[in-house]
Amino acid sequence: MPPSLETRDLTIRFGGHVAVNAVSCAFHPGELTVIVGPNGAGKTTYFNLISGQLRASSGQVLKDGRDIGRLAPSGRARAGVGRAFQLTNLFPELSVLENIRLAVQARSGVGRQFLRRASGHRELIEQAEGYLAQTRLTEVAHQPASALSHGDQRKLEVALLLAMEPDVFMFDEPTAGMSLDHAPDVLDLIAEIKKDRSRTVLLVEHKMDVVRALADRIIVLHNGTLLADGKPAEVMASDLVREVYLGKRGAA
Numbered sequence: 001m002p003p004s005l006e007t008r009d010l011t012i013r014f015g016g017h018v019a020v021n022a023v024s025c026a027f028h029p030g031e032l033t034v035i036v037g038p039n040g041a042g043k044t045t046y047f048n049l050i051s052g053q054l055r056a057s058s059g060q061v062l063k064d065g066r067d068i069g070r071l072a073p074s075g076r077a078r079a080g081v082g083r084a085f086q087l088t089n090l091f092p093e094l095s096v097l098e099n100i101r102l103a104v105q106a107r108s109g110v111g112r113q114f115l116r117r118a119s120g121h122r123e124l125i126e127q128a129e130g131y132l133a134q135t136r137l138t139e140v141a142h143q144p145a146s147a148l149s150h151g152d153q154r155k156l157e158v159a160l161l162l163a164m165e166p167d168v169f170m171f172d173e174p175t176a177g178m179s180l181d182h183a184p185d186v187l188d189l190i191a192e193i194k195k196d197r198s199r200t201v202l203l204v205e206h207k208m209d210v211v212r213a214l215a216d217r218i219i220v221l222h223n224g225t226l227l228a229d230g231k232p233a234e235v236m237a238s239d240l241v242r243e244v245y246l247g248k249r250g251a252a
């Protein structure tokens with residue numbers, strides 16, 4: 001199967017510092033890849049280069065074979081690359097349902113004619129309610145987004161991402177700052193997303209129990225370079241990876 005997302009020699013320099021160094025990697029539908037590595041390894045920078053928050057110094061980001069590396073984040077989202085937890089399309093004063101309805105409306109690109117019809121409006125609401133049910137937010141549908149607990153806000157961000165219908169889902173430390181009660185909900189949602197074999201999922205994660213629970217594949221970044229790539233058991237057993245995690249290799 002051809003990759004849905006690929007980076008080729010992706011590199012970014014900040015002054016003299018190469019934060020991501022010639023990373024070539026292909027990601028396929030039906031696969032959840034976790035990106036791990038010590039602090040400062042370049043994981044978030046690699047994510048930013050894929051989703052468009054940063055432009056590469058050199059190299060390419062390909063979505064279904066098309067170079068999207070010059071597009072802004074919104075253009076990459078339209079191309080099907082969706083990133084959660086950094087969504088700027090959240091309206092805190094609007095209800096949870098309204099937020100999702102707006103995301104459905106934006107994605108479907110429907111015009112005024114469609115919205116004037118009561119049935120058109122109803123259709124959008126029904127779709128939004130579907131995403132609410134899927135993310136177990138139905139009970140808080142009519143609360144303003146700003147009134148949600150931290151855990152429910154995270155779920156809302158997943159709901160908004162689902163409403164965009166991307167085919168690449170990116171999650172940056174999805175359970176960071178979350179209580180132990182809420183973390184399993186979000187992890188269950190990610191596990192459900194991955195069940196749809198047409199979707200490609202990328203996750204940056206530090207917590208090894210989360211990595212173990214979700215990963216089909218692990219890639220390890222170290223000093224901006226791709227140090228290891230493979231099945232979780234193989235990567236975790238690798239001497240090189242153990243060395244990096246035990247801090248025996250200097251962070252040059």
Ligand SMILES: Nc1ncnc2c1ncn2[C@@H]1O[C@H](COP(=O)(O)OP(=O)(O)OP(=O)(O)O)[C@@H](O)[C@H]1O
Nearest residue numbers: 014017018019037038039040041042043044045046
């Ligand atoms: N805008 C920037 N300007 C200069 N240096 C930067 C910038 N963004 C990141 N860096 C540097 O690039 C390197 C990689 O940072 P990055 O945040 O991607 O690492 P990370 O693997 O996500 O770390 P963590 O696990 O701590 O979040 C670090 O040395 C960081 O200081």
